[in-house]
Amino acid sequence: MAKSNDQKVLSTLWSAGCGSHGGCGCEIFVKNGKVTKVEGDCNHPWNQGRLCAKGLAIREYIYHPDRVLYPLKRVGKRGEGKWERITWDEAYDTIEKKLKDIREKHGAESVIFCQGTGRDIGGPITFLMYAYGSPNWVQVGLAGHACYTPRLGAMFATHGNYTVADCSQFLEKRYNSKEWTPPKYIIIWAQNPAAGCHDGFYGHWIIDCMKRGSKLITIDPRSTWFSTRSEVHLQNRPGTDGAIALGMLNVIINEGIYDKKFVEKWCYGFSELKKRVQEYSPEKVEKISGVPANLLRKAARLYAKNKPSAIQWGEPVDAMPAGSVVAQAITQLWSITGNIDVPGGNVIAKNSHGVTTYPFSSAELTDLYGADLVKRLNEKRIGANDYPMIKNFRGWVQPDVLIKQMETGKPYPVKAAWIQTSNILGGQAADPKRHYEAMKKLDFIVAVDLFQNPTTMALADIFLPAATIAEKESFRTWWQPLGVSVKAIKGLGAVKSDWEINLEMAKRLSTTPIKYKNVREVIDERLSAGKTNFEKLKAKGCWEFPPKNDPSRPYYRYERGLLRKDGKPGFDTPTGKVELYATKYKEWGLDPLPYYEEPKESPVATKNLAKEYPLILTTGRRSPVFFHSEHRMIPWLRELDPVPVAEINDEVAESLGIKNGDWVYVENTHGKIKMKAKASPICPPEVVSVPHGWWLPETDGTAPNLFSTWDHNVNNLTSMGNQGKSGFGGTNYRSGLCRVYKVEGGKE
Ligand SMILES: Nc1nc2c(c(=O)[nH]1)N[C@H]1C(S)=C(S)[C@@H](COP(=O)(O)OP(=O)(O)OC[C@H]3O[C@@H](n4cnc5c(=O)[nH]c(N)nc54)[C@H](O)[C@@H]3O)O[C@H]1N2
Ligand SMILES: Nc1nc2c(c(=O)[nH]1)N[C@H]1C(S)=C(S)[C@@H](COP(=O)(O)OP(=O)(O)OC[C@H]3O[C@@H](n4cnc5c(=O)[nH]c(N)nc54)[C@H](O)[C@@H]3O)O[C@H]1N2
Ligand SMILES: [Mo]
Numbered sequence: 016m017a018k019s020n021d022q023k024v025l026s027t028l029w030s031a032g033c034g035s036h037g038g039c040g041c042e043i044f045v046k047n048g049k050v051t052k053v054e055g056d057c058n059h060p061w062n063q064g065r066l067c068a069k070g071l072a073i074r075e076y077i078y079h080p081d082r083v084l085y086p087l088k089r090v091g092k093r094g095e096g097k098w099e100r101i102t103w104d105e106a107y108d109t110i111e112k113k114l115k116d117i118r119e120k121h122g123a124e125s126v127i128f129c130q131g132t133g134r135d136i137g138g139p140i141t142f143l144m145y146a147y148g149s150p151n152w153v154q155v156g157l158a159g160h161a162c163y164t165p166r167l168g169a170m171f172a173t174h175g176n177y178t179v180a181d182c183s184q185f186l187e188k189r190y191n192s193k194e195w196t197p198p199k200y201i202i203i204w205a206q207n208p209a210a211g212c213h214d215g216f217y218g219h220w221i222i223d224c225m226k227r228g229s230k231l232i233t234i235d236p237r238s239t240w241f242s243t244r245s246e247v248h249l250q251n252r253p254g255t256d257g258a259i260a261l262g263m264l265n266v267i268i269n270e271g272i273y274d275k276k277f278v279e280k281w282c283y284g285f286s287e288l289k290k291r292v293q294e295y296s297p298e299k300v301e302k303i304s305g306v307p308a309n310l311l312r313k314a315a316r317l318y319a320k321n322k323p324s325a326i327q328w329g330e331p332v333d334a335m336p337a338g339s340v341v342a343q344a345i346t347q348l349w350s351i352t353g354n355i356d357v358p359g360g361n362v363i364a365k366n367s368h369g370v371t372t373y374p375f376s377s378a379e380l381t382d383l384y385g386a387d388l389v390k391r392l393n394e395k396r397i398g399a400n401d402y403p404m405i406k407n408f409r410g411w412v413q414p415d416v417l418i419k420q421m422e423t424g425k426p427y428p429v430k431a432a433w434i435q436t437s438n439i440l441g442g443q444a445a446d447p448k449r450h451y452e453a454m455k456k457l458d459f460i461v462a463v464d465l466f467q468n469p470t471t472m473a474l475a476d477i478f479l480p481a482a483t484i485a486e487k488e489s490f491r492t493w494w495q496p497l498g499v500s501v502k503a504i505k506g507l508g509a510v511k512s513d514w515e516i517n518l519e520m521a522k523r524l525s526t527t528p529i530k531y532k533n534v535r536e537v538i539d540e541r542l543s544a545g546k547t548n549f550e551k552l553k554a555k556g557c558w559e560f561p562p563k564n565d566p567s568r569p570y571y572r573y574e575r576g577l578l579r580k581d582g583k584p585g586f587d588t589p590t591g592k593v594e595l596y597a598t599k600y601k602e603w604g605l606d607p608l609p610y611y612e613e614p615k616e617s618p619v620a621t622k623n624l625a626k627e628y629p630l631i632l633t634t635g636r637r638s639p640v641f642f643h644s645e646h647r648m649i650p651w652l653r654e655l656d657p658v659p660v661a662e663i664n665d666e667v668a669e670s671l672g673i674k675n676g677d678w679v680y681v682e683n684t685h686g687k688i689k690m691k692a693k694a695s696p697i698c699p700p701e702v703v704s705v706p707h708g709w710w711l712p713e714t715d716g717t718a719p720n721l722f723s724t725w726d727h728n729v730n731n732l733t734s735m736g737n738q739g740k741s742g743f744g745g746t747n748y749r750s751g752l753c754r755v756y757k758v759e760g761g762k763e
Contacts, residue, residue, distance in 0.1 A: 021046040025056060025557050027491055027498035028066075030134035030436065031465050032073040032483040034642025036212045037135070038493065039066060040558060043073075043485055043503040050074050050485050050504055058556060060189050060496070065219060067212070068640045072651040077483050077507065081466055081648055081712065084508025087478040093455060094473050094718025103509060106477055111523045113459045114147065117430050123148035124395040125430040127412065129155045131437030132162060132643065133214075135489055135500075137373035138541075139517035140435050141410075145375065145384055146521035146529060150392035150399075151429075153412035155437065155454075156444020158735045158746035160411060162330055163214060165338035165743035168408045172339075172599040173346050175587025176578060178355060180325035181362035182220035185495050185569050187560045190223060194570065197227040198359040199321035200246075202234065202314070204345065205256060206329025209240040210637040213329060215364070215494040221327070232314050234259060236633065237662070237704055238697050247314045250699055253633045254335055254614035254750030255304035259311065260344035261611060262300030265292040266315035267351060273319060274353030281573065281586070282350060284596025284607070291608040303611065303619075319352050323359035330635070331749040336612040336737070338744020339404065343597065344609035350593045356570050363578070365567040367497035367560070368545025372490070384527055395427075402742030403603035413742045415735050418446075421453040431459040434470065435481075435513060441469035441724045442644030442708035445733035445746060446685070448725075463516060468644065469724040472716045480510045487512035488549065490538050495567065497542070498558040499549050514538075605741055614750045615737045618701070621752065628683050628752035634729045635707040635748055636662070644708030644728075659709040659727050661690035663755055664702070668694035671755060678758040681705055683751060686731045689758060703755055705729045707748075 021044040029037030040059020044051045053073045055066035076082075086106040091097030101109075117125060128144040130136045131154060144152050154160070170177050180201055186192040201221060208218030221241065225231070233242035234249045234256065242248040251259055267273050268289050278285050297308035318324050326349055328342075335341040354360035380389050393399060397420055398413025399406040405413045421429045432454065439454070440447040447469075454460070454474050462475035471478055486506040491498040506512075514534045522529045531537045539548045545561070552559055561567045566577040576584045585591030589598050594607075601607040618625040640652040647653060661681055663673065673679055675694045680687040681703060690705060698704055709727035716722050725731060732753065739745040 021051050024501055024503040026484070026501040026503060027557050028070055029484055029489065029491055029500060030136070031481060032076045032485065033067065033069040034134070034645045035067070035069060036133055036215055036493070038212070038215060038491060038498065039070060040556070041066060041070060045503050048504055050077055056556075059558060060187050061184060061217065063189075068652060068655065069642060069646060072649050073483070073485065075649050075651055076646070077485060079466070079648060082507070083465065083467060083478060083480045084510055085480060086509065089476050094721070096472060096717035098478065103511070106479060107519060107523065110461055110477060110520065114431065114524055117459065118148065121428060121430050122395075124151055125428055127151040127153055127155070127417070127429055127432050129153055129432055129434045129437050129439065131443050133493065134436050135484075135491075136436040136513060139513045141373045141375060142537075143433070143517040143521045143524075145380060145388070146525035148388060148526060150396040150410070151412050152410055153397070153414060153417055154443060155414060155417065155439045156447070156450050156735070157414050158445040158733070158748070159334065159338060159738040159744045160414060160742065161334040161338060161744060161746045161748055163333060164409060164411065165333040165741075166328065166342040168404055168741070168743060169339045169342035170346055171408060172594070172597045173343055173588070174350065174355065174593045176363045176365065178346075178349065178361040179214075179216055179364045179494070180327035181359055181569070182224050184220060185362060185364070185560070190227060194358055196323065196359045197224045197229045198323055198325040199228070200230050200232055200318055200324040202232045202318060202324070202326040203241050203245075204234045204326055204328040205331035206327060207235070207239045207241070207637060208327065210639045211642075216327060232317060236699060236702050247310060247317065249306045249310060249314055251304040251306050253331070253631050253702060254617060255611075256332060256335055257337070257341040257344055257609065258295060258300045258303040258611040259306060260341065260348060261292055261295035261609060262297050262311050263315040263318070264288070264344065264347055264351070265295045266297060266312050267319045267348070268292055270316070272316065273351040274322075277353030278351055281592050283590045283592035283594045285351070287608060288347065288595040291610070295611065318348065322352065323354055323357050324352070325349075325354065325359065325361050331633070333744060334746050334749040336614050336745045337739030337741065339739065339741045340606070340609050340612065341744070343600070347595055347609065350595060355593065356572055358570055362569045363572060364494045366492045367495040367567050368492075368547070368565060369567060370492040370497055370541055370545045372492050372541060398742060404605065404741040404743060407603060413738070415738045418449060418453060418735050430457060432457055433461050434475070435463040437470070438468045438644045438708070439470045440473055440721070441710045441728060442730070445730055445748065446735050447728060447730050449735065463513060466648065466712070467716055469710050469721040473718055473721055479516055480508065481516070482506045482510045482512040486510060487514070488534060488538065489514065490542060490549070492541075496558040496560045497545055497547070497552065499538075499552045501553055501557065603741070612739070614747070615745065616747060616751050618752070624684070624752055628754045630667070630703045630753050630755060631701050632681065632683065632703050632705065632732065632751045632753035633749045634705045634733065636704045638706055641708065644710060647710060648712040659690045659706055660693045661755065662693045662695065662698045662704040664698045664700045665694040665696055667700050668692060671757070673755065673757050679755050680758055681729070681732065681753050681755050683732050683753040685734060688729055688731055689726050692755070703753060
């Protein structure tokens with residue numbers, strides 16, 4: 016876009032730098048080996064030249080004076096902040112020796128491999144973990160595994176594949192594609208796509224659809240940019256979305272406005288579902304959720320009667336009591352209306368060209384490391400034996416079980432942690448103090464990051480410096496298109512890419528030989544499943560859509576036999592149909608039909624507590640300029656969002672003597688944190704909305720201050736152990752109780 020004499024490198028943005036769920040095509044401008052600026056690539060079909068503030072600010076991230084550029088060894092006590100620069104050889108040797116000793120004495124399973132959200136890390140971290148022989152791959156402290164996995168699990172069980180609102184993102188000509196049509200209605204459910212890229216979905220796509228006629232329905236306790244442009248806004252009490260979905264199903268089924276042909280031919284268990292939803296009349300749902308029955312009816316009718324229509328949903332669904340059950344109910348809306356894998360409906364999303372980064376499938380794992388390892392992994396994985404859905408769906412540890420196991424040492428002790436791309440204490444974990452106490456006792460902790468943060472300062476013994484996206488080669492298969500990231504500059508200092516680090520460690524720790532000589536060989540082998548390689552993709556501008564008739568291209572794949580291994584028409588489920596009655600849930604000892612479950616802490620469930628803590632706390636409102644706890648040190652971004660802000664209803668604020676801009680405490684039974692109040696009608700009277708991941712990199716990083724994380728991280732008000740029956744959901748990230756009052760003196 017901009018005229019420049021600098022060398023222009025096309026690439027695909029992902030971590031590290033912009034943070035984000037990534038995938039934007041970008042132009043990295045380079046002069047004398049230095050990045051001068053980053054812009055969006057107009058030719059990339061996903062972002063079409065646009066780039067978020069985090070992407071535009073990557074230069075400030077790469078050259079930030081606080082970036083750690085050399086491996087460090089802790090020389091003082093944990094948290095003292097005393098570090099010594101070491102060579103990579105010393106770092107690798109130390110880690111190799113420690114981890115081998117631990118494996119010998121306690122078994123490989125006693126080492127946990129910890130990541131944060133997707134980013135660019137799933138591939139390298141599982142690769143290393145399996146090479147070492149541990150089954151314990153985890154987002155530490157992500158209570159109830161409340162991000163994405165509950166929704167994925169529900170979709171896997173009910174229709175065998177993931178779906179997403181169809182904004183033409185799977186077609187290279189995008190909005191001009193002949194086979195695509197815009198959704199008539201888009202329901203934006205528990206998500207604010209104006210604030211961030213969500214699981215490979217961009218907010219501006221919705222605006223592009225609106226320009227082409229799409230209308231909106233929003234389901235969100237707060238007002239958002241989208242809700243104010245919606246025909247219907249269902250402003251529910253946080254955590255009651257399961258009831259909303261069941262109420263909408265009730266209306267659609269009882270009024271006979273579902274897609275009868277689709278249900279008859281492609282759905283299993285309709286009569287059982289019909290019976291179940293009778294328990295959820297709109298009037299009953301009004302009592303639970305606060306949403307007027309007639310508004311609920313209106314939303315259900317608009318969605319069902321206008322085909323095609325789509326639903327786009329967010330993380331609060333995962334964090335509901337029984338997240339996988341709420342997700343199941345929502346999937347049934349697009350199923351019974353026949354809005355699945357149709358243009359403008361909920362389209363099935365697959366990894367482009369069938370290329371996967373992670374998790375390596377059991378078949379691949381067996382080829383790589385042998386059948387014994389795979390068998391042993393499943394036996395030892397933390398939480399897998401407690402929760403059949405954890406065992407049978409994805410290779411994660413159950414984090415609520417993990418924290419107990421770290422504390423008790425039962426059934427076996429956790430001895431060490433490899434933390435890569437996660438700020439456990441400063442953003443990810445519920446109840447970070449509990450995690451701090453438990454992890455402080457581990458024998459050995461490695462952190463791979465780019466900056467010191469509360470977790471690395473408090474816990475790490477060795478800090479390994481990772482490369483930014485401009486300093487490494489990588490690839491991206493997450494939904495589509497297939498993309499590669501190109502190394503635009505030489506890494507600063509001694510930084511290495513996550514793949515480089517993990518490949519080297521895997522070679523040292525694996526019990527069987529690792530065949531890859533370098534990272535490029537790993538990347539090319541992964542890409543070979545798509546009959547392409549790194550250089551070919553780079554030459555094409557860094558991205559490519561799958562060829563015609565590839566199963567990863569839409570639409571109507573269930574009719575064309577492109578979803579099942581046996582090549583027969585139908586869905587990839589035991590019955591070959593969309594399972595409204597989920598036989599897999601039944602097999603796992605769960606209710607095969609959806610139901611409503613009240614949050615564990617709420618004005619209804621804990622009436623007495625609500626007298627003391629009368630407001631409902633919902634946390635984790637995304638900021639468009641930060642990715643979780645990242646970016647607080649980046650000047651351009653911090654200027655746009657300088658302090659943590661609690662949104663509170665203006666009339667409630669007035670009644671509490673709180674003015675816009677006052678410093679307030681948000682407090683509950685777990686503790687209190689400090690935020691600046693934003694008094695406005697954004698939140699309804701009963702709700703307070705607080706962002707997560709706040710720490711102040713400009714303050715003292717050593718313990719006990721740890722960059723002020725105890726003062727501002729809202730997770731100090733959350734807890735572990737509220738998971739649903741499946742092991743998923745049921746946390747209090749998105750609905751708990753609190754009170755708010757002014758900080759005396761009003762100062763920071
Ligand atoms: N209260 C509350 N808490 C929440 C949430 C909420 O809604 N409310 N949301 C939860 C959710 S959904 C999630 S997914 C988690 C996310 O939690 P995390 O993914 O752990 O997010 P961050 O806290 O930003 O920590 C990421 C760390 O990785 C580093 N990093 C970034 N990119 C790279 C890279 O490429 N390589 C390496 N080696 N390091 C990198 C960053 O510098 C940072 O220190 O937080 C959860 N926490
Ligand atoms: N810029 C940026 N983008 C991000 C992230 C980031 O940190 N920064 N994080 C990424 C990650 S890992 C994730 S998981 C996603 C998460 O993204 P989302 O979960 O979609 O988070 P938000 O975009 O904050 O939208 C949540 C919306 O749900 C509403 N909400 C809160 N509680 C409830 C409830 O009980 N019911 C309903 N119906 N609505 C509720 C909130 O008011 C808010 O408007 O974002 C991803 N994208
Ligand atoms: Mo997430």
